[in-house]
Amino acid sequence: MPRVTRGFKARRRRNKVLSLAKGFRGGKHRLFRSAAEAVDRALCYAYRDRRVKKREFRQLWIARINAAAKMNGTNYSRLISGLAKNSIELDRKVLSNLAIVDPSAFTAVVRATGQAN
Secondary structure (H helix, E strand, O other), rough: OOOOOHHHHHHHHHHHHHHHOOOOOOOOOHHHHHHHHHHHHHHHHHHHHHHHHHHHHHHHHHHHHHHHHHHHOOOOHHHHHHHHHOOOOOOOOHHHHHHHHHHHHHHHHHHHOOOOO
């Protein structure tokens, strides 16, 4: 008696998993069972890391702002506090970019907060 191959829906499901496994090495891009495990794991990491990426960028921006603030005679926490007190609504991404691209403008912002030496 011939085996049942489950028809086109099963083939479509397997092909979907195998197409998500493109670029994986070894049997993980070729064998359905290995590919399914690898794809499940990859999708979990992708979901998690979309959130982790936001944390890591914020950390990077804060480190850059702190370094630039120290060059202007203050530190990160005093600068952010001064921005809040003076109602200057610049987010950390913009401040970080300003510190890199236009240091004189960043110095002006620090002076506007009253934190510069």
